[in-house]
Every structure is written in C-alpha cells, then in structure tokens.
Amino acid sequence: MVLLDFEEPVGKLLNQLEKIKEVEKDSEVDVSKTVEDIEKKIEEKRKEISKSLTPWQRVQLSRHPDRPYTLEYIKAITKDTFIELHGDRTVKDDKAMVGGFGDIDGQTVMLIGQQKGINTKMRQYRNFGMANPEGYRKALRLMKLAEKFDKPIITLIDTPGAFPGIEAEERGQGEAIARNLFEMVKLKVPVICIIIGEGASGGALGIGVGDKVLMMENTWYSVISPESCSSILWRSWEHKEEAAAALKLTSSDMKKNKLIDGVIKEPLGGAHIDKEKAFASVKTHIKKYLKELSGFSGQERIDNRITKFSEMGEFVED
Amino acid sequence: MGWFNRFRKGITTETKDKKEIKEGLWFKCPKCKNVVSIQEHNENYNVCECGYHEKISAKMYMDIIFDEEEKIIELNPKLRSADPLKFVDTKKYSDRLKATQEKTGLNDAISTFHGKVDKQDLVVAAMNFEFIGGSMGAVVGEKISRAIDYCIDKKVPLMIISKSGGARMMEAAYSLMQMTKTSAKLTQLADAKIPYISFLTDPTTGGVTASYAMLGDINISEPGALIAFAGPRVVKETIGKDLPEGFQTSEFVLEHGFLDYIVPRKELHDKLSLTLKMFNN
Ligand SMILES: [Zn+2]
Numbered sequence: 001m002v003l004l005d006f007e008e009p010v011g012k013l014l015n016q017l018e019k020i021k022e023v024e025k026d027s028e029v030d031v032s033k034t035v036e037d038i039e040k041k042i043e044e045k046r047k048e049i050s051k052s053l054t055p056w057q058r059v060q061l062s063r064h065p066d067r068p069y070t071l072e073y074i075k076a077i078t079k080d081t082f083i084e085l086h087g088d089r090t091v092k093d094d095k096a097m098v099g100g101f102g103d104i105d106g107q108t109v110m111l112i113g114q115q116k117g118i119n120t121k122m123r124q125y126r127n128f129g130m131a132n133p134e135g136y137r138k139a140l141r142l143m144k145l146a147e148k149f150d151k152p153i154i155t156l157i158d159t160p161g162a163f164p165g166i167e168a169e170e171r172g173q174g175e176a177i178a179r180n181l182f183e184m185v186k187l188k189v190p191v192i193c194i195i196i197g198e199g200a201s202g203g204a205l206g207i208g209v210g211d212k213v214l215m216m217e218n219t220w221y222s223v224i225s226p227e228s229c230s231s232i233l234w235r236s237w238e239h240k241e242e243a244a245a246a247l248k249l250t251s252s253d254m255k256k257n258k259l260i261d262g263v264i265k266e267p268l269g270g271a272h273i274d275k276e277k278a279f280a281s282v283k284t285h286i287k288k289y290l291k292e293l294s295g296f297s298g299q300e301r302i303d304n305r306i307t308k309f310s311e312m313g314e315f316v317e318d
Numbered sequence: 319m320g321w322f323n324r325f326r327k328g329i330t331t332e333t334k335d336k337k338e339i340k341e342g343l344w345f346k347c348p349k350c351k352n353v354v355s356i357q358e359h360n361e362n363y364n365v366c367e368c369g370y371h372e373k374i375s376a377k378m379y380m381d382i383i384f385d386e387e388e389k390i391i392e393l394n395p396k397l398r399s400a401d402p403l404k405f406v407d408t409k410k411y412s413d414r415l416k417a418t419q420e421k422t423g424l425n426d427a428i429s430t431f432h433g434k435v436d437k438q439d440l441v442v443a444a445m446n447f448e449f450i451g452g453s454m455g456a457v458v459g460e461k462i463s464r465a466i467d468y469c470i471d472k473k474v475p476l477m478i479i480s481k482s483g484g485a486r487m488m489e490a491a492y493s494l495m496q497m498t499k500t501s502a503k504l505t506q507l508a509d510a511k512i513p514y515i516s517f518l519t520d521p522t523t524g525g526v527t528a529s530y531a532m533l534g535d536i537n538i539s540e541p542g543a544l545i546a547f548a549g550p551r552v553v554k555e556t557i558g559k560d561l562p563e564g565f566q567t568s569e570f571v572l573e574h575g576f577l578d579y580i581v582p583r584k585e586l587h588d589k590l591s592l593t594l595k596m597f598n599n
Contacts, residue, residue: 310499
C-alpha cells in the first residue's frame, strides 16, 4: 500500500501490525488482543487524520495510486455485465475515455468515464486519463445511443484535464467539449455524473452535465488544478496548498456553494482502503437517484437541468 | 453614449483634420514594423496594411457594427462580480476588481447591446479583453444568459464577440459552471430558432472556446486571431516541441473545419449585414 506523507502515523501502526502477525505465524503465542488494540489505534488515527484533512491533502487522496479507477467501479457496480463499446465513428477509439452498457440490478444503463492507467505502460496507453476530442465525441455518441433506447446515463469523472496536444487542437478539443455541454443539457434520459477522482476543468465538465452531479468525499473539482493555479496566479509552483484552499475545490465546499448536488462518503482513509465499500456506496447512490429521476418526464428533467445550471454564479447588481 | 470613435465616419475624414494629429501619436505594427499615425491607423479600423489586426475594444466593435449610436441600448450594465469565494492570491480579488473597474471604466469582462445593422435588429454581447484578460466569471455568464432571454423575448438574433483568455480563476468552479450555464441557455435560443453568430476574435481560448464560442449557428473570425482550447504555451510544454507555423490561427481553425468564414475588419459590417439578411429574409 502506498502511503501519503500525512498518513505516516498510520504507516507506523501498519508496520507494527504486520510484525505481530509474523510473530503469530512463527510461534504459538496468542496475539489477538494486541492485534485488536493496534487495529483500533489505526482506526482512531485514520479518524483523526480524516477530520483534519486540508484541501491539498484531499487532492492528494484523489490521485492516490491505489484509488480505484472508472473501469473498476463499472465492473463492480454492474457485476461484470459491462459490454464496452468503442470508437467515435469519425476518427478513432480514444483509450482515455471508456463507455458501454451495463446492468444495475435489472436496469440497463450507459456507463461512461475517463480511464487512467494502473501501471506505467497502461498510464501511457490511457494517456493519463486525458481524452482527445475523439473521447468526448465517443462519449456523446454513446449518450445519444442511450437516449435513443431510453437508458439512463452514468458518467464517472476522473481526469487531470482534456489533452492539450497538437492533434487535439487540430480536431477541435474546444468544439468537442462545447458540443457535449450543449447536447448533454438536452438529453431526455436521466443523467447522473459522479466525480470519483480528479475533476479538472473543461475536461471533466465535458462529461459532467447531469440531473445529479455528485462528488466522492475525497475528490476535487474546479476550473484548474492547484498546481497550475499556483503557477499562473503566484507565478511559482510552490503555492499549491494555498491555491487548493483558495479554489474551494473539495466536495464539501462544492456542495456548500451549490455547485454540485451531493457528496458520497468514502470509507475511512479513502476509497482505496475498502474498495468494495466504496463501490457499494456509489451503487446505492446511483440507484437512489435513478429512482428519484424516473419520477419526471424527459422534458421536466431538461427544464430542471437548465434551471439548475442557470442559477450558478454569484454577482451583484446596483 | 459619447464613446464612439465613429470608425466608419472616420473613413471620410477630410485631410485638414488629419493635420491636427499630435506628434508622437504613432502606431508601430508589431508584425511588419511599419509606422503610421494613430489617426490613419484608426481610419483603417486599427488594421495595418500588412493585414495585422490590432485588438480593439468592445465599443469599437459596436461602432463598426451598429447603424446609429443614439439607438443603441446597453443591457444590464450594472452587473458586477460578488467575489463569492473571497479569493486571495498575491492580491485580493476584490481589490483587483476595484482597480480594474476604475482603470477601464467597465464593470466586468462583457458588455451587451441591442442595436441595428442596416436596420436589422441585433443583440451583441462583446467581451472586454482589458478587463482581467476578458476572463469568464459569473457576470459574463449571467449577462450572456440575460441577453439570450432578451433575444428570445424580442425575437432578435444574437452575436457574441469572444475575446478572452478563458476562465476567471478567482471565481474557480463558479467560473467553470458558466460554461454549462451559457451552453444550457443556448439550447433555449436554438429551440426558439433564433440565429446565433459566434464571432471569435483575438484571442479566444480556454473555457470560452470550449463553450459558447464554438456553438454558433455560424462561427466567424478575423484574420490572424488566436483561437485555441489549450493555449500555445501549454501545448508546447506538453509536447516538448516547437509548434507548426500558423498553429491555432483563425486560418488554421477554418482549415480544420471549425469556422465558417474569416472576415477582414473593414468588411465586417457589410458581411454581417448580409449574413443577417440571409436569416431574416
Ligand atoms: Zn503591419
């Protein structure tokens, strides 16, 4: 398990636990009481840490290398019924954006999301979860397919941004994202968007227009990453902690500012500590909101979507 | 309003007026280094004879586009940013706003007007680049939204003149959501079958490109304008190579299929008028 700097106290306890378990293997000594004590301490330590997490630490958690990515969520939530569909029908199949049909307890849904790689080779293959225009157009194609057959859409968002490359610019990265915003507003079927990791700017928003936009507890969502914000506004990379705080990018701040609809609690220490629990929690939320959204007509959902996003933004008029 | 330069009247300025130019008021073209008097430069719509289009203000565009100054109505001029995040970087955002408002005489990065182009109604939402780089915050989103409501109500076509570095970072996710907000409102304009002309001027980048600027019924631009999602600096850093000649210019974007036409500023009025006629007649 990879430990982040602020998790060091937990790391020490985990080491102790491992040593004691080895002692148990090698001898007949009953260590169950000690194991129990240490496990309790670990939980207490995790609670203590989670209570005082800074925005920057949440950003670190959102990028934790052990954190589950989109396909892992999809497989767990659809109990391996996922049929992946490929290609934008124009240029190519973008490996940074995945999508397809899956079954959630008898209901077919379209699941779409950015996919990060799980090791060095796969990170390259997935382009670090940074989609090209093809990715956004593939996502839109799948959304239209879902709409045609009246299937709800679930998007899982986890991206450091839309890819800023030469080909991406040539093929209209800006247009691709803009088109998705416009078309997603008009989708007749229910749309639920969940930030499961990084929600970086337009690249996240390009699949982020929904009836319900939810953030997992330890994720971030903003117009720019704290690092880039630091480099632009402070003209140095050194102010990422301050930038993270200033941007109000955590799930709780985003909910408080009414820019998202809800927060999905994570297992103590983060989604990667107890993946099954995280998957179950996401699934519960999806089912709850699908039920709620099925009570509206397509037009009502569209009107509510427009009203919701139109009300975002604070200004004064005198 | 009194702020009109009257470019188009300027063309007919008699030579005796030209002599009144104060010394030192010269324009040096950054592209070809040619030097002309400011007045001559103005009379040429701030376009150098080499074709270089200097950035001009929203109000100068109104001067070019609309028939009569007296009949132009400015919509929602009093909207100002509320600084909901109490954002502080090296400066307080609230101080930055105040200073920019004082310096520019503008309330935010967009101004919206209703006027006539050869007697045809048009609402123009024009971005003010001199206001924090024309960055898009909540005021930009709200003024575009209200302009769209106005267009639907009065059945008047809309033109947005984009000129922006992208999102207003000091409004963080509020700024991001203006992309969705404006796109959502544009679906209503589309449903009402009201024409929307997106005019992308130098520069149009970031979240503005990735929302309303690319969503016109027709997208038009000026020669040599920078149009991008990721700016050239970011792309260069990402790929670690020099960028091809002409990358992300309006000509490049036209060639790749994302613009309908490029119009020199001198021909803007007439071409716009003709375009509107196509929708109106
Ligand atoms: Zn020149």
